[in-house]
Amino acid sequence: MIRAFAFFLILSGLVLLAAWFAEHPGTVLVTFGDWRLHTSVGFLVVLALVAVFAAVFLDRLWRYLATSPRRIAVAFRENRRRRGYQALTQGLVAVAAGDADEAGRLARRAEGLLHNPPLTMLLSAQAAQLQGDEGAAANYFESMLHHPEMAFLGIRGLFMQALRDGDEENALRLAKRAYALHPKTPWVVQALFERELRAGKLEDAEATLREAVRQRALPAVEGKRRRAVLLLRQSALSKADGQAAAARRFAQDAWKLAPDFGPAAICYARHMAEAGDVPRAGKAIEKAWKESPHPDLAAAYLEIAAPGDALGRLQKIENLARLSPRHPESHLAVAEAALKAKIWGQARSHLADAIAALPSARAFRQMAELEAGEGGGEAAIAQWQARAAAAPADNLWICRHCSAIAAAWAPVCANCDTFDGFQWRSPGPGGPGAKAGPQPPISGRTHWFSRESSEIPNR
Numbered sequence: 001m002i003r004a005f006a007f008f009l010i011l012s013g014l015v016l017l018a019a020w021f022a023e024h025p026g027t028v029l030v031t032f033g034d035w036r037l038h039t040s041v042g043f044l045v046v047l048a049l050v051a052v053f054a055a056v057f058l059d060r061l062w063r064y065l066a067t068s069p070r071r072i073a074v075a076f077r078e079n080r081r082r083r084g085y086q087a088l089t090q091g092l093v094a095v096a097a098g099d100a101d102e103a104g105r106l107a108r109r110a111e112g113l114l115h116n117p118p119l120t121m122l123l124s125a126q127a128a129q130l131q132g133d134e135g136a137a138a139n140y141f142e143s144m145l146h147h148p149e150m151a152f153l154g155i156r157g158l159f160m161q162a163l164r165d166g167d168e169e170n171a172l173r174l175a176k177r178a179y180a181l182h183p184k185t186p187w188v189v190q191a192l193f194e195r196e197l198r199a200g201k202l203e204d205a206e207a208t209l210r211e212a213v214r215q216r217a218l219p220a221v222e223g224k225r226r227r228a229v230l231l232l233r234q235s236a237l238s239k240a241d242g243q244a245a246a247a248r249r250f251a252q253d254a255w256k257l258a259p260d261f262g263p264a265a266i267c268y269a270r271h272m273a274e275a276g277d278v279p280r281a282g283k284a285i286e287k288a289w290k291e292s293p294h295p296d297l298a299a300a301y302l303e304i305a306a307p308g309d310a311l312g313r314l315q316k317i318e319n320l321a322r323l324s325p326r327h328p329e330s331h332l333a334v335a336e337a338a339l340k341a342k343i344w345g346q347a348r349s350h351l352a353d354a355i356a357a358l359p360s361a362r363a364f365r366q367m368a369e370l371e372a373g374e375g376g377g378e379a380a381i382a383q384w385q386a387r388a389a390a391a392p393a394d395n396l397w398i399c400r401h402c403s404a405i406a407a408a409w410a411p412v413c414a415n416c417d418t419f420d421g422f423q424w425r426s427p428g429p430g431g432p433g434a435k436a437g438p439q440p441p442i443s444g445r446t447h448w449f450s451r452e453s454s455e456i457p458n459r
């Protein structure tokens with residue numbers, strides 16, 4: 001708009017000038033030696049204007065030609081860059097698709113076009129890994145360490161390689177480096193914690209947990225549980241070493257940290273009972289039962305209190321069950337003790353309550369036992385046995401990593417070394433040997449802490 005207006009102004013000016021010269025004719029005489037030029041003023045003005053325009057045009061042309069090589073070079077570089085990033089993008093897609101040859105080809109192309117910026121190293125490393133060339137991949141990861149913006153990715157790559165090679169020492173060193181760079185990244189925290197555990201550096205592992213909770217890389221409740229499990233592990237190791245006092249202290253620390261966590265309550269209670277403080281041992285179990293009843297707690301309670309006869313045991317369990325009276329586990333514990341004491345009526349009423357709250361194979365089996373004890377007849381026994389067989393299998397301590405079943409909870413799976421791997425759950429339709437993936441929370445069963453939430457009304 002503004003350009004059109006300016007053009008219009010210039011044009012008007014020229015027309016006015018031409019008109020003015022037409023109205024005021026004049027002549028110009030130029031002599032130079034023998035040479036004479038005799039012309040009108042208007043023609044001379046036009047000549048001067050043409051000369052000015054020609055000078056401007058020639059100047060523009062010269063500048064354009066003078067800067068051309070640089071512009072051509074810039075355009076060429078831009079084109080290479082564009083093609084380089086295109087190769088890089090397609091290479092990453094090839095890596096994601098698992099196409100090793102294509103990824104390798106595009107990595108070389110991106111490297112050639114982009115003059116090896118840090119980004120192509122990642123693609124080259126991944127392509128090399130896809131092609132099974134771990135040595136070349138390691139070289140790329142090592143090169144990344146020299147670039148601050150890529151160092152973390154390099155460390156991660158080398159860490160994964162160390163893990164795969166079973167090089168624990170190197171893996172721990174790399175996990176520490178990764179942690180120094182990104183202390184808030186959950187997988188880094190987990191990696192460092194696990195490596196410290198493997199290396200037997202339990203105190204370092206606990207410090208990592210504390211720091212992870214402080215940095216909010218780990219929820220506080222999960223951090224507490226893991227620290228408690230760690231302390232229970234330390235307690236067991238100390239006990240195996242014959243250091244009774246240290247074992248007791250670790251057990252006490254674990255219990256103080258997580259008094260609702262059944263294994264911690266049981267471990268602490270056993271130490272207290274060994275030290276002769278049975279009342280305190282009982283209190284620890286009672287506190288845990290109040291929050292989350294579990295058959296292990298009931299067994300430990302009887303083991304510690306050691307009441308002699310079946311009636312004494314029933315009485316003891318009734319006291320415990322009163323702390324969480326509506327929980328199916330309380331009904332089942334009382335029913336079991338009542339069955340052993342042959343108090344059939346009490347057993348039946350608690351089993352009925354347990355089944356109403358949560359039908360389970362265990363409750364049906366106890367019903368069959370009750371019918372057998374009370375002389376209820378073959379048909380009734382068979383009916384309960386059939387229901388027990390049809391119900392999901394009883395909960396067991398199952399390792400979430402290798403699905404191994406343990407007779408008792410332990411901080412570490414003896415089969416696969418997984419820390420805090422045991423879950424209290426049913427082996428499921430696949431049977432105990434089946435490899436189980438991550439299990440959804442199973443409602444209506446006792447769980448400790450937030451790992452799997454219990455949906456049972458507790459009181």
Ligand SMILES: [Zn+2]
Pocket residue numbers: 399400401402403404413414415416417418421
């Ligand atoms: Zn395991």
